[in-house]
Amino acid sequence: MAVNNMNYKDIEALCKLVKETKNLKSISFNFHTPYEGTEHLSLTREQQLQAVYSIKSMIKGDYPVFNLYSALDYYLQNKWDRPCYQCIVSENKKRFVCGRCVEIEGLCEKCGYLFAVEFSLLCRGNVKVIFDMIKTYLKYV
Template identity: 30%
Template sequence: MKKLLYLGQWFLRARLFGRKAPLQTVLFISDICNLRCKHCSVYELKNPHNMTYEQVGEHLRKSYAAGSRFVDFEGGEVTIWRDGDKRIDDLIDLAKAIGFYSCTITTNAQLPFAGSHADSIWVSLDGAGAYHEEIRGKGTFARLEKHIAECGHRHLCVNMVVNTLNRTAVADTIEYAAKNPAIECISINFHTPFEGTEHLALDMDERARIIDEVIACKKRGYPIMNSVSGLKLMKTNRFVRRCWVTDFVYPDGSRGLCAGHGTGICDRCGFCMAGEMASVFSFRPDTVLAGLKLRV
């Protein structure tokens, strides 16, 4: 109830009075990773950063004070994060103690995460079997399957990023997620052409065609997290951006908007949250419901 009241108040202030306070935080605790995925520009080899427990605490408190109530711990890879005897679960406990309503982690599932303290877990899945491994490396799919099966968490979803390497695998990946009893839902995102990975982005016509395929699956009852309204906006990417809803904190301690902001790639952004947020602000009931289901 408390969460619903806060969400209602936050939304009214934003919608009616134009108040731009963040609601969620994406906190990159490190840019160190145990994989080298072809589509990724986040992992850092030359000059890696790893936040300390204290630094994470400071950032969480700042975000909370600014209005944020939901946090997603990101990397790099959160399951390999260490600061002395502190692990990712200690960061989740800290966020809860500060007052965050819910904490999620996003992981490549190469290490076990059974017993995670997170309220929900996002596992990155870029296709079933060979498609996933083409992007993420040999052996990554078997380890992911094993750790998902062992996890036992009630809220585990998978996140697919569609690019030129796995564009033909979308329907099969949705089918795989639906059939796997350990997976609650799948979200579909598209490759965002950050510097050095531009060649993996789809053209907008192909993207629109794939979105129609995803919408058809959703209408047939597949457990797809994206709302139909949000998906439709992503077909053209022509909508008012509300990226300020998310407070981004980067591994080097800098804070601000999405890394794409100001780089000229927003019209080719593939993050489904951009469309979902725009759709929430237009009072689209399916998106509001999808958002509540995800967060509350």
């Protein structure tokens, strides 16, 4: 789910739906990255905090969330190395490193791709994130 200012209050209900739906194993979240023309969907700081709190609560409540609990605070602090060269996004027959953000000046600092946060921390040897990844991936993969 791409979390934005229109749907951030739906995280808990969606997690409950995924947990109750037989054919779904898990859900992962990313946050809105404000590409040109979509800035109006950006979360305020308070909305970001509320969304991360909801995701963390769902993980603690053993809901099937396929994000790394330990990486969420790094997202909130906007504190991880970018670009993440392990993340490749393909769109319209073109490949982008780290979700196209690197090609748009200033957008990397507003990145909402949680997978980029997670992989950046993993590939730089963050032990807490590595253990969290092993625990999470063994649960859902």
